[in-house]
Amino acid sequence: MSSAKQRRExxxxxxxxxxxxxxxRNGLSGTSTQAIAQAAGITKAQLHYYITSKEDLYQQVLGDIVTRWKEIFFLSTSAPDDPRIVIADYVRRKIRHALHHPEVARFFAREIARGAPEMARHWGPLRQSVDEATAIIQGWIDTGRIRPLDPLLFQMNLWAVTQHYAEYETQVRMLMDRPAPTLLDETRIVEEATALFLGRCGLLD
Structure with a gap:
């Protein structure tokens, strides 16, 4: 790769x-291209060389998040026939991402909280992932690998618990007495959340 291409990337x-x-932090309407350029360490003129508009950049970021989350967190990425491995791996990866990249979760949460007006083109891939994961979970239920539960609500609860540590980071830090920049206790959080969901499935030893 040429140095020029590396610099562009x-x-x-x-x-x-x-x-x-x-x-x-500020949502689509509250964010200026000047603020983005300053945070990126470039001039506003340079920024507009790389983007067509703030709105297009927002859509690009939103699409990147949905695509990346599907790649990282889809339930079938590890060992789909072993629910214990799949669920534990999902919880670990999701919480680690929430702890190390909380701004990504907050970006998405802000969009959803305002009624998701920019999500129209992204619901399809997201729904496909959920439907595929639902089929996997239902397969575990049908073959007696886990106890009966609602596959869709199980996913929503997984999402809610693991996202909590990003969306409510300030509250979490206060209650756990871990002010920034002290790292949160990832092992403690992962172990508790894993036990919670494996227990719901009847998979605890």
Whole structure:
């Protein structure tokens, strides 16, 4: 890869990362291209060389998040025939991502909280992932691998618990007496959440 291409990709990454942070803090309407450029360490003129508009950048970031989450967190990525491994792996990866990239979860949560007006083109892939995971969970139920439960609500509860540590980070830090920049106790959080969901499935030893 040429040095020029490497530099362009580095700038693209900086813009995306800056946009996630600014949109998570201030939303689409409250974020200016000047703020994004400043956070990315470039000029506003440079920013507009790489993007067509703030709105298009927002859509790009939103699409990237949905795609990336599908790649990282889809339930069938590890060992779909072993629910204990799949669920534990999902919880671990999801909580780790929430702890290390909380601004991504907050960006998405802010969009959903305002009625998801920018999500129209992204619901399809998200719903497909949920439907595929639902089929996997239902298969576990039908073959007696886990106790009967609602596959859709089980996924929603998984999402809610693991996202909590990003969306409510300030509250979590206060209650756990872990002020920033002290790291949260990832092992403690993962172990408790894993036990919670394996227990619901009847998979605890």
């Amino acid at each position: 580095a700038i693209h990454d900086s813009i995306r990362d800056a946009a996630v942070v600014e949109f998570a």
